Amino acid sequence: MNTTNDKxxxxxxxxxxxxxxxxxxxxxxCSRVDIKAASMYFYYKSKQELFFxxxxxxxxxxxxxxxxxxxxxEKTAPDTKLYHLFKNTIExxxxxxxxxxxxxxxxxxxxxxxxxVIVEKYKYWTNQExxxxxxxxxxxxxxxxxxDNRSLKEYLREYRKFVNLHVTDMILSNIRLSGSExxxxxxxxxxxxxxxx
Amino acid sequence: MNTTNDKxxxxxxxxxxxxxxxxxxxxxxCSRVDIKAASMYFYYKSKQELFFxxxxxxxxxxxxxxxxxxxxxEKTAPDTKLYHLFKNTIExxxxxxxxxxxxxxxxxxxxxxxxxVIVEKYKYWTNQExxxxxxxxxxxxxxxxxxDNRSLKEYLREYRKFVNLHVTDMILSNIRLSGSExxxxxxxxxxxxxxxx
DNA sequence: GTCTATAAGAGGATAGAC
DNA sequence: GTCTATCCTCTTATAGAC
Numbered sequence: 001m002n003t004t005n006d007k008x009x010x011x012x013x014x015x016x017x018x019x020x021x022x023x024x025x026x027x028x029x030c031s032r033v034d035i036k037a038a039s040m041y042f043y044y045k046s047k048q049e050l051f052f053x054x055x056x057x058x059x060x061x062x063x064x065x066x067x068x069x070x071x072x073x074e075k076t077a078p079d080t081k082l083y084h085l086f087k088n089t090i091e092x093x094x095x096x097x098x099x100x101x102x103x104x105x106x107x108x109x110x111x112x113x114x115x116x117v118i119v120e121k122y123k124y125w126t127n128q129e130x131x132x133x134x135x136x137x138x139x140x141x142x143x144x145x146x147x148d149n150r151s152l153k154e155y156l157r158e159y160r161k162f163v164n165l166h167v168t169d170m171i172l173s174n175i176r177l178s179g180s181e182x183x184x185x186x187x188x189x190x191x192x193x194x195x196x197x
Numbered sequence: 198m199n200t201t202n203d204k205x206x207x208x209x210x211x212x213x214x215x216x217x218x219x220x221x222x223x224x225x226x227c228s229r230v231d232i233k234a235a236s237m238y239f240y241y242k243s244k245q246e247l248f249f250x251x252x253x254x255x256x257x258x259x260x261x262x263x264x265x266x267x268x269x270x271e272k273t274a275p276d277t278k279l280y281h282l283f284k285n286t287i288e289x290x291x292x293x294x295x296x297x298x299x300x301x302x303x304x305x306x307x308x309x310x311x312x313x314v315i316v317e318k319y320k321y322w323t324n325q326e327x328x329x330x331x332x333x334x335x336x337x338x339x340x341x342x343x344x345d346n347r348s349l350k351e352y353l354r355e356y357r358k359f360v361n362l363h364v365t366d367m368i369l370s371n372i373r374l375s376g377s378e379x380x381x382x383x384x385x386x387x388x389x390x391x392x393x394x
Numbered sequence: 395g396t397c398t399a400t401a402a403g404a405g406g407a408t409a410g411a412c
Numbered sequence: 413g414t415c416t417a418t419c420c421t422c423t424t425a426t427a428g429a430c
Contacts, residue, residue, distance in 0.1 A: 004395080019309055023219040025423060039396050041425070105306055108298075108369070112216055157370075164369065165362045172305070172361065173354075192389050201413080222405060235408080236414050244406070 005043050007033040013054050017102045021051060021111040048114055052121070055106065058099045059125040065092050066132055078139035079146075083186055085136060086163060087179075093167045094176050100167050133159060146194060155194065162189050202240050204230045210251050214299045218248060218308040245311055249318070252303065255296045256322040262289050263329055275336035276343075280383055282333060283360060284376075290364045291373050297364050330356060343391060352391065359386050 011032045015024040026037045026047060044050040071084035093100045110118040137155045140146040146155060166185065170176055177185070198207065208229045212221040223244060227234045241247040268281035290297045307315040334352045337343040343352060363382065367373055374382070 020217060020219065020306060022217065023308060026425085027423080035395090036397060037424085038398080038426080042395060047424070101305075109217060109302055109306070111220060161366055161370070165366055168365055169358055169362055173358070188389055192385055223407085224405080232413090233415060234406085235416080238407070239413060 004033065004035060004039075008035075008040060008043060008050070009054055009057075012050055013102065016051060016054065017098055017105065020105070020109075021047075021114065048117075051114065052117065055103075055118070055121065058102060059121075059128075062092065062099070063125070063128055063132075066129070072136075077145070078136055078143055079190070082133075082136045082140060082159070083190075085133065086159075086186055087182055089163055090166060090177070090182055094170065097167075097171060097176075101171050104168065104171070130156060130160075150197060154197075158193055158197070162193065201230065201232060201236075205232075205237060205240060205247070206251055206254075209247055210299065213248060213251065214295055214302065217302070217306075218244075218311065245314075248311065249314065252300075252315070252318065255299060256318075256325075259289065259296070260322070260325055260329075263326070269333075274342070275333055275340055276387070279330075279333045279337060279356070280387075282330065283356075283383055284379055286360055287363060287374070287379055291367065294364075294368060294373075298368050301365065301368070327353060327357075347394060351394075355390055355394070359390065 008029060012024070012029050015029060026040050030037045030040055040050070044053065066085065066089065069084055069088045071088075072081050076084075106118055107122055134152060134156055137146065137152055137159065141148050141152065141155075166177070198204070205226060209221070209226050212226060223234045223237055227237055237247070241250065263282065263286065266281055266285045269278050273281075303315055304319055331349060331353055334343065334349055334356065338345050338349065338352075363374070
């Protein structure tokens with residue numbers, strides 16, 4: 001948060017989130033950073049390059065966080081692992097809700113000018129994330145903790161839907177769920193949806 | 198869909214939905230309608246006026262539809278009424294998913310220029326909708342179909358969250374739920390969330 | 395690295411003719 | 413009702429000095 005580049009990235013992130021890509025202009029970003037618009041072009045060759053540099057960083061940070069959940073490395077039951085993955089994901093998104101909101105904005109409503117690249121990058125990053133989740137779900141199925149009358153893909157979709165919707169709801173309602181509320185939701189989800197879909 | 202005004206409204210709706218308010222310009226709307234930009238100003242005094250005319254219409258139409266659900270006028274049990282309200286609301290949004298998506302876009306990410314008015318209008322319209330829902334929930338509580346250890350407001354929030362999230366999920370995943378899937382979801386919701394919160 | 399100056403274009407909106 | 417012509421402002425991006 002010290003270098004000019006850091007300031008540009010931080011300011012651009014906030015404006016891209018609040019105003020959107022089209023309504024954010026280089027002059028506004030730069031005036032807040034206290035440089036002239038032309039100076040931005042020393043760091044990034046275009047507005048698009050600046051945007052995607054920020055976009056990729058958000059995904060990469062979130063994945064890094066998911067890969068470093070200590071409980072996933074331990075020798076715990078796979079259903080417990082999935083619970084920890086869920087809880088850590090939600091808590092990460094509560095801490096950094098604006099990052100999720102940023103991604104939500106551009107996945108739901110990609111600006112025409114950058115839509116093709118966004119879709120491409122979205123596929124890449126969700127695939128990375130899915131691999132992580134699928135390993136655990138597969139372990140659950142192998143250990144008969146999840147029935148195999150449903151496919152891995154279906155379970156994956158249920159899990160992703162569950163996580164996404166609760167984060168989306170926190171954004172829409174501006175309510176942050178507590179640890180015990182999360183546990184309650186998880187139990188309801190596991191029993192009502194995963195076991196008795 | 199015959200008059201010039203209809204064409205302007207329909208085209209503007211599509212562009213406001215897909216490109217967003219800031220990225221949609223009068224010239225683009227008018228070139229598709231096959232008139233010159235200046236002609237738009239005969240119908241609307243500004244871009245904002247055009248936008249809010251469309252915005253209000255979407256809400257008003259949805260409320261009209263909810264108020265005309267035949268089962269709500271009949272002398273059926275209030276929990277059955279709530280089920281019909283849910284099913285009709287979802288089915289209406291499946292038919293006109295882009296209208297829900299339009300509202301979602303501007304409620305989640307209101308353009309700065311029109312944010313204040315959007316928030317004001319959003320409050321007005323959701324209040325209208327809430328009154329309709331609350332009447333039925335109150336009947337459920339009066340008839341002991343819902344326990345009164347939770348407040349009317351809490352039940353209302355659970356109901357709204359349930360409906361909103363499933364419509365949002367349909368938009369995000371591009372999957373439309375069938376009638377039997379809706380029934381299944383409703384039973385799970387009623388038993389797991391409303392009765393055993 | 396950061397600046398000034400400027401090119402080259404797109405945007406909302408209005409005046410006034412027909 | 414619809415047009416042409418135009419105003420004025422804002423935008424991304426580049427050239428070239430320091």
